[in-house]
Amino acid sequence: MSTDKSAETTIFARRESEARSYCRGFDTVFTHASGSEMTDEAGRRYIDFLAGCSSLNYGHNDPDMKQALIDHLSRDGLAHALDLHTDTKAAFLEAFETHILARRGMDHKVMFTGPTGANAVEAAMKIARKVTGRTNVIAFTNGFHGVTSGALAATGNSYHRGGAGMPLQGVTRVPFDGYMGGDMDTAEYLETVLSDPSSGVDAPAAIMLETVQGEGGLTAASAPWVKRVAEIAKAHGALLIIDDIQAGCGRTGTFFSFEDMGVMPDIVTMAKSVSGFGLPMALMLVRPEHDIFGPAEHNGTFRGNTHAFVTARVAIEKFWSDDAFAKEIAHKAEILMHALSNVAEMVPGARLKGRGMMQGVDVGSGDLAGDICTRAFAHGLVIETSGPNDEVVKVLAPLTTPEAQFRKGLDILLSAAREATGNNRMAAE
Numbered sequence: 001m002s003t004d005k006s007a008e009t010t011i012f013a014r015r016e017s018e019a020r021s022y023c024r025g026f027d028t029v030f031t032h033a034s035g036s037e038m039t040d041e042a043g044r045r046y047i048d049f050l051a052g053c054s055s056l057n058y059g060h061n062d063p064d065m066k067q068a069l070i071d072h073l074s075r076d077g078l079a080h081a082l083d084l085h086t087d088t089k090a091a092f093l094e095a096f097e098t099h100i101l102a103r104r105g106m107d108h109k110v111m112f113t114g115p116t117g118a119n120a121v122e123a124a125m126k127i128a129r130k131v132t133g134r135t136n137v138i139a140f141t142n143g144f145h146g147v148t149s150g151a152l153a154a155t156g157n158s159y160h161r162g163g164a165g166m167p168l169q170g171v172t173r174v175p176f177d178g179y180m181g182g183d184m185d186t187a188e189y190l191e192t193v194l195s196d197p198s199s200g201v202d203a204p205a206a207i208m209l210e211t212v213q214g215e216g217g218l219t220a221a222s223a224p225w226v227k228r229v230a231e232i233a234k235a236h237g238a239l240l241i242i243d244d245i246q247a248g249c250g251r252t253g254t255f256f257s258f259e260d261m262g263v264m265p266d267i268v269t270m271a272k273s274v275s276g277f278g279l280p281m282a283l284m285l286v287r288p289e290h291d292i293f294g295p296a297e298h299n300g301t302f303r304g305n306t307h308a309f310v311t312a313r314v315a316i317e318k319f320w321s322d323d324a325f326a327k328e329i330a331h332k333a334e335i336l337m338h339a340l341s342n343v344a345e346m347v348p349g350a351r352l353k354g355r356g357m358m359q360g361v362d363v364g365s366g367d368l369a370g371d372i373c374t375r376a377f378a379h380g381l382v383i384e385t386s387g388p389n390d391e392v393v394k395v396l397a398p399l400t401t402p403e404a405q406f407r408k409g410l411d412i413l414l415s416a417a418r419e420a421t422g423n424n425r426m427a428a429e
């Protein structure tokens with residue numbers, strides 16, 4: 001790691017905006033990446049438990065995706081096509097229809113938005129408002145939906161909200177599952193305020209949620225709670241938007257994070273790992289009866305990244321044409337939970353968070369969580385924190401990480417936690 005002094009003299013410190021963020025915690029220059037490993041310019045290798053914040057669920061440079069992209073480039077396939085029909089878009093849509101939508105009984109249309117998650121969220125909120133003729137969107141405490149103005153209104157984090165520079169409007173915040181402690185059913189609170197014409201909460205266009213709050217601290221909503229919220233949305237004429245940008249694409253164990261919950265969202269937003277390769281790509285799935293934007297009403301020059309269509313198609317065919325991958329994720333999720341409970345044992349009051357391959361430990365303080373991550377990095381592991389006070393050590397390893405390498409990364413995390421807590425006792429196996 002560079003010292004502070006040398007960091008001040010780098011091109012990044014000299015010219016890159018102060019808005020840069022992740023790079024501050026991992027002060028080196030990366031040059032290569034393959035699978036679940038990244039290499040820096042000094043030749044040091046790191047296991048990647050950040051995975052582009054879940055944009056690299058299939059690891060770095062998957063050989064099949066890479067080859068398909070090289071072939072596409074070599075034959076002068078289109079690099080940019082606005083939203084024109086292309087062979088690669090057709091092939092992606094065919095694969096998505098066959099292996100993802102049809103199998104799950106989903107009749108949703110696929111709308112390509114600009115290539116960021118925030119853009120898909122903007123489209124979702126806009127179309128819900130257009131469909132219902134209502135303005136208000138219900139979003140939840142600790143939700144994160146992006147930082148463009150519309151999406152930011154739905155994001156809870158005060159630091160991000162503070163960057164808006166103007167009032168953030170059109171969203172009512174309600175408590176997420178478990179927010180008020182064990183006894184209070186926050187879905188019933190939602191039902192109560194929506195049923196009371198004097199509650200002061202306007203009838204909503206949409207209710208938008210993450211089933212596992214990625215940035216907000218890995219709080220996982222229970223299936224019955226999500227189901228109840230879906231019923232409430234329906235009863236009150238609001239669309240249910242599930243923001244699956246981080247929790248989707250297999251992260252929780254199934255392609256969509258809500259698959260085993262008995263709900264069918266009106267709208268689903270996807271980005272991060274949807275291209276499979278870390279290329280920018282976002283989309284919104286919307287039930288056909290709500291697919292009412294006119295041509296170009298939600299426009300964008302980069303709607304549909306042709307290179308991303310190529311890799312996204314390979315990702316779907318390679319990983320989602322049967323249930324082998326889901327089984328593999330379930331197995332690794334157990335290994336993860338076991339390792340994280342060993343970390344939690346070192347910290348009084350620590351709590352396990354999340355589900356599937358989207359789990360972490362709330363160690364109670366941002367300082368301790370940050371210390372653990374810094375020490376992990378010194379030992380060759382890239383890992384980040386999450387949560388309102390950055391108090392959750394969050395594991396977002398590529399889902400494809402080979403088991404031995406996964407265990408090695410978890411061992412590094414355990415050593416880092418031992419150092420940070422001054423707890424040198426070997427954790428019970």
Ligand SMILES: *Cc1c(COP(=O)(O)O)cnc(C)c1O
Nearest residue numbers: 116117118144145146214245246
């Ligand atoms: C990352 C994220 C977004 C925003 O995506 P960007 O590509 O950063 O704009 C929105 N919702 C959730 C749940 C996310 O994790």
